[in-house]
Amino acid sequence: MDITVNGKAREIQDGICIQELLDQMQLDCMQVVVEHNNNIIPRQRLAETPLNNGDALEVIHFVGGG
Amino acid sequence: MDELIIAGRSFNSRLMVGTGKFSSNEAMVASMEGSGSEIVTVALRRVDVDNPQDSLLNHIDPERYLLLPNTSGARDAEEAIRLARIARAAGCEPWIKLEVTPDPYYLLPDPIETLKAAEVLVKEGFIVLPYINADPVLAKHMQEAGTATVMPLGAPIGTNKGLRTRDNIAIIIEQATVPVVVDAGLGAPSHAAEAMEMGADAVLVNTALAVARDPGAMGVAFKKGVEAGREAYLAGLGKQQDKAEASSPLTGFLRS
Numbered sequence: 092m093d094i095t096v097n098g099k100a101r102e103i104q105d106g107i108c109i110q111e112l113l114d115q116m117q118l119d120c121m122q123v124v125v126e127h128n129n130n131i132i133p134r135q136r137l138a139e140t141p142l143n144n145g146d147a148l149e150v151i152h153f154v155g156g157g
Numbered sequence: 158m159d160e161l162i163i164a165g166r167s168f169n170s171r172l173m174v175g176t177g178k179f180s181s182n183e184a185m186v187a188s189m190e191g192s193g194s195e196i197v198t199v200a201l202r203r204v205d206v207d208n209p210q211d212s213l214l215n216h217i218d219p220e221r222y223l224l225l226p227n228t229s230g231a232r233d234a235e236e237a238i239r240l241a242r243i244a245r246a247a248g249c250e251p252w253i254k255l256e257v258t259p260d261p262y263y264l265l266p267d268p269i270e271t272l273k274a275a276e277v278l279v280k281e282g283f284i285v286l287p288y289i290n291a292d293p294v295l296a297k298h299m300q301e302a303g304t305a306t307v308m309p310l311g312a313p314i315g316t317n318k319g320l321r322t323r324d325n326i327a328i329i330i331e332q333a334t335v336p337v338v339v340d341a342g343l344g345a346p347s348h349a350a351e352a353m354e355m356g357a358d359a360v361l362v363n364t365a366l367a368v369a370r371d372p373g374a375m376g377v378a379f380k381k382g383v384e385a386g387r388e389a390y391l392a393g394l395g396k397q398q399d400k401a402e403a404s405s406p407l408t409g410f411l412r413s
Binding site for chain 2: 096097098099116117118119121122123124126131133134149150151152153154155156157
C-alpha cells in the first residue's frame with residue numbers, strides 16, 4: 092500500500108504498524124516524534140497503531156537551532 | 158553570580174545558547190561547554206528518512222542542559238502550537254521558546270500570532286518563553302498571558318548587529334515582572350555585556366558562537382561578557398553626564 096512519509100510517497104507492506112515502519116527505516120523511536128494523519132502518536136502507542144493506504148506520516152526530530 | 162530564576166527553576170548561568178549553524182557537533186559541544194550555559198535551544202524538523210543522521214540529542218547531556226525547543230519555522234500560531242506539542246511528545250519538559258516568524262527575509266516575530274499561541278500554550282501547561290520585537294506594550298501583553306519570560310530582540314536573528322533596540326529594551330526591563338532575556342542579533346560579548354549592564358536577566362546567543370573561528374573560545378568570551386555585565390549592573394553603574402568631573406583631587410596643586 093502507499094502512504095506518504097514527510098511529504099514523499101512511499102510504498103510499504105500491508106498491515107504493518109508505525110513502529111515496524113520506523114524499524115524498517117532504522118529510526119530510533121526514542122529520538123523521533125510521529126504525527127499520523129496530523130495526530131501526534133505517543134511513543135507507547137506506535138506499536139499498536141496500524142497504517143492504512145493513503146495515510147500521511149510526519150517523522151520529526153530535533154536539529155540544531157537558535 | 159546571582160541565580161537566574163525562570164518559572165521557579167534556578168540557573169547559575171545567565172547565558173542561553175543555540176545549537177544551530179555549527180560546522181560540526183564537536184564545535185557545538187565545545188561552544189556549549191565554553192559558555193557555561195545551562196539552557197540550550199533546539200529546533201524541530203522532518204527527519205531525512207532516506208539518509209538518517211546521527212541524532213543531535215546524542216551530543217547534549219540532559220543532566221547538564223535544559224533543552225529548550227523552539228518553534229522556529231512556524232508562520233502562524235497554529236504551526237507554533239503544533240511544534241510545541243511535538244516537542245512535548247518528544248519527552249522534553251514543557252518549556253518552549255515560542256517564535257512565529259512569517260517573513261523569511263528579516264525573520265521578525267509576528268506579535269499577534271505569537272500572543273495567540275502564547276495564550277493557548279500557557280493554558281496547556283507549557284512554560285512559554287516568547288521571542289518578540291522589543292515592544293514594551295507587547296511584552297506586557299505576554300506577561301498577562303502568563304509567559305515565563307519575555308525575549309525581546311536586539312536586532313534581527315543572525316545579523317550580529319547588537320542592541321539596535323536598546324531604548325525599548327530599557328523600557329521593557331523597567332516594566333517587566335518576568336525575566337527579560339535579550340535574544341537575537343547579539344554579535345559580540347560586548348553586546349551581551351551591554352544588555353546585562355542595562356539589567357537584562359539573561360541573553361541568548363547562537364550565530365555569533367556558531368560562526369566564530371573558534372566556537373569554544375567564543376563561548377568562553379560570551380560567558381565573561383555576560384558575567385561582567387551582570388556584575389556591573391549589580392554593583393551599580395555611574396550616571397552619564399556631559400560635564401567633566403575630575404577623578405583626582407582639585408586641591409593641593411603645586412602652584413600658588
